[in-house]
Amino acid sequence: MCAPLQKPEPSEIDALERIEQPFPLMRQFLRRVLPGFAVFLVVLLVLVSYSANRVAKSIYLELAERRAATIARGVATVAPEAWAALLSGRGDASPDLAQAFAGEMRELALGDLKVYDLAGRVLFSSKADEIGARESGAPLRRVLAGEGPVVAVTQTQDGSPRYELYVPFLDDTGRLRAVFELYEPVTYLDALLRRATIPALAVPGLLLLLLAVILTRLVKRAQGEIDVRTRALNALRRRMATFLSRSTVTAAEHSVGDAADIASRKYVTTLFYSDLRGFTAFSETHAPEDVVAYLNEVMTLQVQEISRHGGDVDKLIGDAVLARFDGEDGSARAIAAARAIQARMVGCTPGPRIGIGLCRGEVILGVVGAPDRRDFTVIGDTVNIAARLSDVALGGEIVATDTLADAAFGAAETVSVKGRSHALQVRRWPAGRQSLR
Structure with a gap:
């Protein structure tokens, strides 16, 4: 099993967790x-x-x-x-x-x-x-x-x-x-007037009392239905939220009209892209249930550490993970999350190791897709660079652009990646160790 998750520390970025209450x-x-x-x-x-x-x-x-x-x-x-x-x-x-x-x-x-x-x-x-x-x-x-x-x-x-x-x-x-x-x-x-007045008051009073009793029972039943449906909707919302990024849930909750009305925006962020080295070969030599169990184990620890360090998992792509770390300190948090993931992978079940690519740059965040099937994600050249850096990372290794890496990374090197005419200046962590690929 993987190394246990460390106790979460207070995050500067709180997740939006608004549970809808039933109408009272x-x-x-x-x-x-x-x-x-x-x-x-x-x-x-x-x-x-x-x-x-x-x-x-x-x-x-x-x-x-x-x-x-x-x-x-x-x-x-x-x-x-x-x-x-x-x-x-x-x-x-x-x-x-x-x-x-x-x-x-x-x-x-x-x-x-x-x-x-x-x-x-x-x-x-x-x-x-x-x-x-x-x-x-x-x-x-x-x-x-x-x-x-x-x-x-x-x-x-x-x-x-x-x-x-x-x-x-x-x-x-x-x-x-x-x-x-x-x-x-x-x-x-x-x-005489009292004897005439009492029936005049009693009849409408009893009718109103009967109406109040009937309405109370109806409202009580209606409240029960509202509570049951609200709980069901909240449960469905929570289950659906596990399939979506936090930013997707937040955008959907704050949108007034159709999803197409959610405005796209361009901004600078730090991207985290991870991929399992040799996962295809691993899948061919292991039973499907073992493959799924291992993949869930690895994905779980990555999501835990990304969330603990204030990141947002944009999407899971097979055995790959794309996450964003927004904010001025996004790069530092992304590096910390990547190192924590690699440290916990040491205690995981034997299997393919993770290669992680880190890149900071401009992206476009918005709704992409057809009217009946959309995705709220990031696109742009920075996403491609992060994926390519993950490709060149060895198992258990982090590869970051030269401008993003801190002093603990190795010396700068030049790598050529698919889809780019110019080479990239990158640095690796940990520096100078044997590949686990």
């Missing part, structure tokens, strides 16, 4: 939709209660107006002179008038009654000690100001709520002549 449909539903249902129910309850209260007061006021009219007609019939004098302000309530009011109260089952003139003075009251007193409360002032009947909620001495109903009394010409104040307990009509 259930969380959004619980945070927004269900509270919306609750708010709707509260608003519905408030509106219905408000409407019921308005209806109750309206009914009480309408009844009070009718009772006031009935009382006025009855008193005018029983004591017409006293009634006329009372309305004209020419006298106080007489015994006959008090008797007439008392008879009407008994007839209508009223507990209390007051009648005010236009100055707010009590012309008649079921409580004799209040006659002649002046009232300045807001409800009475509103009626005297022409706002129509007004209702106010007060409490009796025992704490029970009741309505004070202020009703204008108009003569035949529509002129305000007096104000009647009647009292009604709130329990009877309010109880």
